[in-house]
Every structure is written in C-alpha cells, then in structure tokens.
Amino acid sequence: MKIRQRLALRFTLVSALLTGAILILIYVLTRGFVHADFVERLTRQSSLEALHYATPHVREVLPPESFLLVNPVTAIYSEDGTLLHAQGDYQIPQPWILHLKEYAVFNAERGEYTTVGRRYDINGERYLVFVSDKDLPGQHELDILIKSVALGWLVSLVLSYLAGLYFSGNAMQPVNHVVKEVNQITKDNLGYRLRVNKDPGKLDEIDELVITFNALLNRIESAFVAQKRFVQNASHELKTPLTAIMAETELALAKSRPVEEYERTLKVIAQETERLERITQGLLTLARMEEGAFKPELDEVNICSLLDQTLTTFRLHHPDREVVREGKPASTTIRGNVQLLQIAILNILDNAVKYSDGKIIVHINTQAHELMLAVQDSGIGIPAAELGRIRSPLFRASNAGVVPGAGLGLSLADRIVKVHSGHLNITAIEGKGTTCTITLPLATPEP
Numbered sequence: 001m002k003i004r005q006r007l008a009l010r011f012t013l014v015s016a017l018l019t020g021a022i023l024i025l026i027y028v029l030t031r032g033f034v035h036a037d038f039v040e041r042l043t044r045q046s047s048l049e050a051l052h053y054a055t056p057h058v059r060e061v062l063p064p065e066s067f068l069l070v071n072p073v074t075a076i077y078s079e080d081g082t083l084l085h086a087q088g089d090y091q092i093p094q095p096w097i098l099h100l101k102e103y104a105v106f107n108a109e110r111g112e113y114t115t116v117g118r119r120y121d122i123n124g125e126r127y128l129v130f131v132s133d134k135d136l137p138g139q140h141e142l143d144i145l146i147k148s149v150a151l152g153w154l155v156s157l158v159l160s161y162l163a164g165l166y167f168s169g170n171a172m173q174p175v176n177h178v179v180k181e182v183n184q185i186t187k188d189n190l191g192y193r194l195r196v197n198k199d200p201g202k203l204d205e206i207d208e209l210v211i212t213f214n215a216l217l218n219r220i221e222s223a224f225v226a227q228k229r230f231v232q233n234a235s236h237e238l239k240t241p242l243t244a245i246m247a248e249t250e251l252a253l254a255k256s257r258p259v260e261e262y263e264r265t266l267k268v269i270a271q272e273t274e275r276l277e278r279i280t281q282g283l284l285t286l287a288r289m290e291e292g293a294f295k296p297e298l299d300e301v302n303i304c305s306l307l308d309q310t311l312t313t314f315r316l317h318h319p320d321r322e323v324v325r326e327g328k329p330a331s332t333t334i335r336g337n338v339q340l341l342q343i344a345i346l347n348i349l350d351n352a353v354k355y356s357d358g359k360i361i362v363h364i365n366t367q368a369h370e371l372m373l374a375v376q377d378s379g380i381g382i383p384a385a386e387l388g389r390i391r392s393p394l395f396r397a398s399n400a401g402v403v404p405g406a407g408l409g410l411s412l413a414d415r416i417v418k419v420h421s422g423h424l425n426i427t428a429i430e431g432k433g434t435t436c437t438i439t440l441p442l443a444t445p446e447p
Contacts, residue, residue, distance in 0.1 A: 004172050008164030015160035016153070023149045030145055034138040035114075039107060041067040042116035046131040049074045053085050054122035069133045073113075077128040090115075090132045100128050174206040182213070190221040244272045298420075300443060301341065303371055304332040307364060310345045322359035323349075329366040333443045336420050344416040345373070347409035348436045352377035356433065366442065374437040382428035410436075 045067050051058045053076050066072065073088030081097050096117060100106040106117030115132040181194045194210045196203070203211075245268075252265040311323055352360045356379025363374045410426070413436075417424045422440040 003175075004165065004168045007168035007171070008161055011164035011168070012157060012161040015164075016157050019156045019160075020153055023153055027142075027146060027149055031142055034135070034142060038114060038135040038138050039116055041069060042072070042114065042131045042133065043118060045069060045072055045074075046116055046118045046129040047120070049076065049085075049131065050118075050120040050122060050127050050129045054120075054125065054127060068137065070136050071133060073132040075130040077130075079126040079128070081128075084127070088132075092130050092132075096130070097128060100130070106130075174204075178206065178210060178213075185217070187224075190217065190224055193217060242272075242276070245269050245276075248272075298335045298337055301334050301336045301338055302332050303334055303336075303341075303373065303440070304329075304364065306338060306341060307345065307362065307373065310342050310349075311362065313342075314346060314349050318353055321353055323362060324359055325362045325364075327364040329364060329371065332364075332366075332371065334371060334420070334440050335443050336440070340416045340419065344413040344438065345375075347413045348375045348438075351409055351436075352379065352434070355379040369442050371440050371442055372437055373440075374435055376433065376435040378433040381430040381432050381434050382426070383430050384428075387426060387428060413438075 045065070048065055048067075052064070071088070073090035074086065075083065075090075075092050076085040077092075077097055078084055079101065081094070081101070090113060092115070096106055096108065096115070100117040100119055104119040106115070108115045108117075112134045113132045114135060115130055117128065117130045120127045120129060178194060181192075185192050193214045196207050196210050248265045248268045252262060307325070311325060315321075315323060349360065349362075352375055356377035358378040361374075361376040363376065365372055410424075414424045417438055417440070420440055422438060425437045425439065426434065427437075428434040
C-alpha cells in the first residue's frame, strides 16, 4: 500500500472517530431535549387537568388542551390517596402516590410510558395529579435522527477518504518531484543537485530532506572524484618510473655489459624506485586526506622548535644551500601534528631548492591570533595564469622544465594546512621567485 493510501485511510479513521463522537453527542443531546420537552408538556397537562377538576368553571376560560400529546392518561388523587378522577387504564402504583405526597414532584419511566406527577393546592384542597403518555412523535423524530446520523456518518467516511486521497496526493507531489529528479542522477552526472525553490525561512520537511540529500550527493561525489582522481593520477605518474625501470632492465639484459654499465643501470633503477615510492606515498596520503578518512592526532606544538628541527634536517640533505631564518614571535604554540607539519614545511622547502639557486628565507611571525610562516625564494617563480592551479595534484608549472618532480608537494602541503584549520597562500612573480605563506591559528591558552 502506498503512502498516499495509508495517509488517506488514517485521515478517514481520525475523521470517522471525530465525526462519530460529534454525531453521537448530537443524538444524545437531542434525545435529552426531546424528553425534557415531553416532560414539560406532561407537566402543563397535569396543571390543566387539576384546574379543570377543582374548578370546572375554568373550562370556559381554559378549554381542554392536549399539548401535542397523543393519548394522555390522567389520574387525580386526594391527599389521603383516594382516587378522585381517572381517564384511561394506566395504573399508578401506590409507592408513586406516597412519593408525590411527600415530595410534590414525581417523574418516572415505565415501559413505553413516561409519567409525571405534581402536587397542587387549589381552593384549600390538595390534589395529587398524574399524567402518563407515550412520546410517539418524539420517538419518531429520534428514529429519523438516528437514521440520518448513521447515513451522514457513512457519507462522511466516503468524503473523508476521497478528501484524504486528494490532500495526501497534493502533499506527496513534492516527494514525487524529488523521485523524478533523483532518477536523473547517474554515475555520469553526479554533479546534478535537486532544486530547492524556497526562501531559507520557508523550508518545509521535504526541502530539508532535499538539502540533506544534496549534502549526501556532495560527499558521494567527493569520494567518487577522489577515487577517480587517484586512479588517474596513479596511472599517469606511475607509468613514467615504471617505463624507465623496464627500459633500463631490458637494455641491461639485451647483452653482456661492463660492470660500470650495470652499476649505472642499478642507480637509475634505484632512483626511479625511490621516485616511485615517493609518488605512491604522496598519492595515498593525499587520497586519504581528501576522503576525510585521515584524522591526525593534534597536540600542543611549539612551531619555532619544530621549524628549527625541520631546518636542521633540511640542511643535512642540502648542505650547499643557504637557508636564513628570520623572526622571533612571542607566542609560537599551535595545535597540530608534528609529522604532518614537517612534511608540509619540507615539501615547500624542497620546491624552493629545486626551482631556485639563491638563498632561501624562512620568516616567522604572529599577527592577532594567527601564526604566519613564509618560505621565500628567488627562483623561476610561477606564471600568473597558473597560480590558481598550482595546488592541484600532479599539476606542474609550464616553466618547470626538466626539473624532477611529481606535482604533489604543494597539493599535499595545502591539504595538511587545511587539516590544521589554516591557509596556504602562494604568491609568485615569474622569473623573480615564489613565496609560500602558511597561516595557522595560535593555540588558545587554557583558563
């Protein structure tokens, strides 16, 4: 059963209960009013009967009246219980007479008859008057009413179900629209998003569902794109070192060669293998970070101490390059991961070494609640048109030439900085140099 039909049935059930309760209440109240009116007419009849019996001359002023009674039965008793007048064959029990004698008012239901007893004092005499009758017109009206109520209730059920189908159909239209739009999404157009055509302040549950679904599509697309990009990057970048290794191996095995040739071949293979390992590790780390699966542990890190250790390690590998450290900020504590920050700084320094010959300046300072670490070189720089793409994985500037590299250093550094809630800013002038500035939030001191 579809949701539309279930909603219609539930709406019908609720309407049936409410309508039934209201109709039953109307019937009960109407029955009470009819009975009260009948008792009132019996009471008026009893008063008239008492006056006609006690003062016959009143008949000329107040002629006999039935008060819409069908066949009233009258019995008049004296104060001591003696029957003075009777009309009809309905018998009044003795307890009723005693009750009326004591309390002056008596009402009773027996069978189809309703009996009213009243006590009157006329001309110094006390009379006990009973009037009984069947409320046939009232019962007939109640029978018509209950049939009308039952028919109205059944009609209301049908109308409620039809109205439920109509309104639930209108309510489900946005869902049907969402289903149609979702069916348009395939693996080839994961960028398609469901439209929300309402103001932010007028969003309903369906709009919130659409927004949540779009967010899910964003995550799925990110994961899909990251996987696709990794496969493309891996197939592109791994092909070059693998081809070089295979070529050198086949060349060495083609014929016997001197030991020097074999040593040269092994060195080339070792270099390409090392390059292959760097590319693989860089791609894996970058893919894990882009997927959000890599969540490093963050500790209190003194960035000056970390920078000094990183520069010491860097100078061991590049003893011929001059690296100048500038700046001595007062506060240097941040929340970060030592290993990842070292990777980011070393990647930027490696780029400065590869693409410049002069000295490298590393400047560190603080401003407001941020720490800024800048690495400046005076190398070939980056063309202005390519600055926007320089962070993309495996992208290399057009002026990189034959300088070895995989185009992963800045991408990995940028991602690491973002994991630390920071920002990597790259400025460059082609032919004059590049400056990479890492901005990180300072650690908030504990209260």
